[in-house]
Every structure is written in C-alpha cells, then in structure tokens.
Amino acid sequence: MKVEMMDDLDDTTICDSVNSLVEGCRLPVRMKGTDDWPLAELISIKESPGFRLYYVHYVDFNKRLDEWVTEDLLDTRKVHFPRRDCVINTGVSTPKRAPVGTGGQSVSRPSSPVTGELVNGSAVLAAALQKRINNNKKRKGLSLENEDSQDAPPPAQQPALPGPRQSGSMVAHHDDVITRMKNVDMIELGKHRIKPWYFAPYPQEMVGIPCIYICEYCLKYRKSRKCLERHMVKCNLKHPPGNEIYRKEHISFFEIDGRKNKNYAQNLCLLAKLFLDHKTLYYDTDPFLFYVMTVFDNRGFHIVGYFSKEKESTEDYNVACILTMPPYQRKGYGKLLIEFSYELSKFEGKTGSPEKPLSDLGLLSYRSYWAQTIMEILLSMKPVGDNEKPQITINEICESTSIKKEDVISTLQNLNLINYYKGQYIITLNKEILESHRKAMEVRLIRIDPKYLHWTPKDWGKRAKW
Numbered sequence: 056m057k058v059e060m061m062d063d064l065d066d067t068t069i070c071d072s073v074n075s076l077v078e079g080c081r082l083p084v085r086m087k088g089t090d091d092w093p094l095a096e097l098i099s100i101k102e103s104p105g106f107r108l109y110y111v112h113y114v115d116f117n118k119r120l121d122e123w124v125t126e127d128l129l130d131t132r133k134v135h136f137p138r139r140d141c142v143i144n145t146g147v148s149t150p151k152r153a154p155v156g157t158g159g160q161s162v163s164r165p166s167s168p169v170t171g172e173l174v175n176g177s178a179v180l181a182a183a184l185q186k187r188i189n190n191n192k193k194r195k196g197l198s199l200e201n202e203d204s205q206d207a208p209p210p211a212q213q214p215a216l217p218g219p220r221q222s223g224s225m226v227a228h229h230d231d232v233i234t235r236m237k238n239v240d241m242i243e244l245g246k247h248r249i250k251p252w253y254f255a256p257y258p259q260e261m262v263g264i265p266c267i268y269i270c271e272y273c274l275k276y277r278k279s280r281k282c283l284e285r286h287m288v289k290c291n292l293k294h295p296p297g298n299e300i301y302r303k304e305h306i307s308f309f310e311i312d313g314r315k316n317k318n319y320a321q322n323l324c325l326l327a328k329l330f331l332d333h334k335t336l337y338y339d340t341d342p343f344l345f346y347v348m349t350v351f352d353n354r355g356f357h358i359v360g361y362f363s364k365e366k367e368s369t370e371d372y373n374v375a376c377i378l379t380m381p382p383y384q385r386k387g388y389g390k391l392l393i394e395f396s397y398e399l400s401k402f403e404g405k406t407g408s409p410e411k412p413l414s415d416l417g418l419l420s421y422r423s424y425w426a427q428t429i430m431e432i433l434l435s436m437k438p439v440g441d442n443e444k445p446q447i448t449i450n451e452i453c454e455s456t457s458i459k460k461e462d463v464i465s466t467l468q469n470l471n472l473i474n475y476y477k478g479q480y481i482i483t484l485n486k487e488i489l490e491s492h493r494k495a496m497e498v499r500l501i502r503i504d505p506k507y508l509h510w511t512p513k514d515w516g517k518r519a520k521w
C-alpha cells in the first residue's frame with residue numbers, strides 16, 4: 056500500500072474500498088445533520104454484524120463533536136493514510152495498528168482499566184492517575200493534564216492497580232484510544248438526560264450501558280433507574296454536602312471540602328470530566344475546595360455547575376476547574392460562577408486567575424466576564440475636577456475587581472481601548488463599545504450579591520495538613 060505523507064494535503068490516495076481504511080486515516084466525513092464534509096481522522100473502527108462503524112474526530116473542531124458514523128458518510132476518494140514510522144501531529148499520538156481484517160482487531164467498546172469494582176470511583180480515579188503517571192508527560196492531549204495536582208503517586212491504601220494488558224493490539228497505545236473516545240452514551244441527572252461530550256473513567260460496568268443514572272444530590276451513579284430508585288429511598292440528601300455559604304432567591308452556593316467529602320468530590324470530578332476535555336480528574340481531592348451552585352425548587356437544590364479551587368495556590372489561581380452543566384448553559388450561569396469566584400477572591404483580599412488551559416467555552420466566558428467587569432468600573436468613574444477626565448490605574452482596576460493584572464491588561468488590549476497619546480495612556484470608550492456593553496449587561500439579569508455571602512477565608516497554610 057502506498058503510504059502518504061500526512062502533511063502533504065495534495066498528495067492523496069484514491070481508496071476504492073472502505074476495507075483499506077485504518078485507524079489514523081484522514082478523509083472528508085459528512086458531519087451528521089449538515090452538508091459539510093470536513094476533514095476527519097479515524098480514531099477507531101468497530102465491526103458489527105453486517106456493517107462497520109467509524110469513530111471520527113473532525114480535525115478542526117472540538118472533540119465534543121466526535122462521533123460514530125456509518126460508511127456512507129465517508130468520502131473515500133480522498134484518503135490520507137497515516138505514516139507508519141512517526142506520530143501524526145494532531146496534538147495526540149495516534150495509534151498505529153494493523154488494518155482491520157488482516158490480523159489486527161477493531162476496538163469494540165473502550166473498557167475501563169479497572170475491573171471487579173462496582174460503584175466505587177476511587178479505584179478508577181486511581182487507575183486514571185496511574186495511567187497518567189506512566190505516560191510520557193510530553194504527550195499532549197490526554198484528558199488528564201493537571202500538572203499541579205496529579206503528580207503525587209496514589210496513596211498506598213488504594214486498591215492495587217492492574218498493569219496494562221499485555222496481550223492483543225490494545226497494548227501499544229491503549230491509553231490514547233480509550234481516552235480519546237466518548238465512553239458514556241447518556242447520563243440521567245435529576246430531570247435531565249444529557250449526552251456526554253468526552254471520555255470519563257467511570258467503572259467498566261458503567262460504560263456500554265444505554266444510560267448512567269446519577270443521584271443529583273450525592274452524585275453516586277447506578278446502572279438502571281430501578282437501582283437509582285432504591286438509592287433514592289436511602290439517600291437523604293436534598294442538596295450537595297458541605298456548607299451553604301450563599302443564598303439569594305433560588306440560587307445557592309455550597310462549599311465542599313475535598314478531604315471531608317471525598318466521595319462526593321470524586322463523583323463530581325468524574326461527572327465533570329464528561330464535559331471537560333483538558334482539565335483534570337483530581338484523584339486526590341484533598342487539596343481542593345468545591346463550590347457547587349444550585350437552583351432551588353420544592354424538590355431540592357439542583358446542581359447547575361461548580362468550580363474547584365486549590366486551598367492554597369502558589370500561583371494565585373482562584374479557579375481550577377469550572378463547569379456549567381449543559382442543560383444550564385447559555386443562560387448566564389457560567390458568568391455567575393465566575394463572578395462568585397472573584398467575590399471569594401475579594402473577600403480574601405487578593406487577585407486571582409483561572410488555571411490554564413481553559414476550555415474553548417471557558418475562555419469565551421472569562422473574556423466576556425473580564426470585559427464587562429472592567430467596563431463597569433470604567434463607566435462608574437467620576438471626574439476628579441472640572442474639565443478633568445477621570446483617571447484610574449491598572450492596579451486600581453485589579454483591586455476593585457480581584458482580576459489579575461495580566462488579565463486586565465489583555466482585556467484592555469483585546470477591546471482595543473488603550474491609546475498612547477502625548478506621553479500618556481488613554482482609554483477611549485466609543486459609542487460602539489458603550490452600546491455593545493449596554494446590550495451585554497441587559498441579559499445579565501442574575502448577579503452575585505456579596506451581601507448574601509456568608510464566608511470567611513481560611514488560612515490553609517497554618518493548618519498542619521488540611
């Protein structure tokens with residue numbers, strides 16, 4: 056077979072049959088529900104009786120659009136075959152395998168590395184952590200990426216971890232294929248059924264079933280609605296554990312200590328991983344606090360989103376992971392989470408910034424939050440004297456918003472507000488920017504009201520060990 060160079064897009068192979076397709080191939084694939092044929096990479100091929108399914112990643116799109124497609128959606132006239140001797144640069148290393156039907160095998164459902172444990176996420180988390188430790192850290196794109204919190208080996212009391220499987224073609228790049236593919240079809244959380252976006256290391260028993268049923272209060276997961284109903288009889292929570300530190304109208308925030316409520320924290324991380332690609336699953340939740348936002352109705356306090364925060368951050372991070380659950384997205388809740396995180400920083404008397412990398416959606420929310428917050432400050436300024444323009448320093452903006460200096464500067468630059476004129480930096484607010492700010496603020500109906508925050512920052516450094 057002719058082997059093509061991946062970086063030479065004009066040099067393609069005519070591929071008459073889908074039978075010659077192998078994992079790592081790139082070809083145009085029709086995106087479901089559209090007439091677009093973007094370039095996609097074959098991540099996995101699955102044999103079913105009578106037909107074959109292909110798991111594809113659209114090269115220039117977010118991984119949450121990855122999907123299983125049938126062969127009629129593949130344009131096999133323009134196939135780029137993977138090079139045999141090197142890794143394709145897609146941000147992740149692509150497995151090299153024998154073609155289907157020539158002694159190689161197709162991946163069926165990705166399986167969790169841990170077996171024999173039903174509903175305890177800790178072993179799965181431990182396994183995920185161990186995998187990451189075993190991985191070459193230079194490889195990018197794996198779902199477990201937090202350099203700060205993941206490097207410690209798992210504590211000795213954790214269940215023994217099975218080694219990687221030593222037979223079959225799964226061995227070579229086991230981790231990549233598994234963690235690159237969505238492994239949960241559906242979750243049910245309270246009244247919502249949600250389709251996951253990314254891989255999450257739920258136990259093997261939980262993947263490959265039509266739906267995972269999750270208790271919306273304690274976040275334990277069950278295989279069937281019946282099992283969940285049995286759980287609900289026993290589960291006496293109607294809200295997240297921990298302290299309710301904020302309530303105004305139907306919005307509440309609960310503060311959960313990752314050490315005191317380890318099971319909850321781990322289940323929350325596992326659930327969040329379904330919707331966060333880059334950020335980590337914290338196996339070791341002890342160093343983190345979790346702030347869960349809920350909406351209240353007559354049935355209980357329903358989780359809307361959360362952010363985690365290191366008890367002590369040497370780099371002034373005030374958010375580690377942040378997520379609005381999909382049913383609540385595009386309703387202003389993401390901004391509310393961000394606003395709350397900065398209110399905590401104000402109470403602590405310091406500036407903060409979210410840990411990087413941010414997801415694509417996270418970055419958009421933050422940029423917009425920073426812009427709106429800084430605009431609010433600028434518009435609230437009063438002139439210092441007659442015919443004088445108001446004056447403010449970057450540090451003053453940081454102090455009143457708790458937004459870190461770099462983020463203030465990058466926001467002012469992105470908005471194109473700063474001009475240099477006669478030896479001075481001048482901020483010019485034109486009509487356009489004022490109008491777009493006014494429109495943006497019109498839709499921010501719910502705001503955090505610091506009067507309702509009942510919280511005192513703890514000095515975690517003074518405590519012996521959390």
Ligand SMILES: [Zn+2]
Nearest residue numbers: 270272273290
């Ligand atoms: Zn429960």
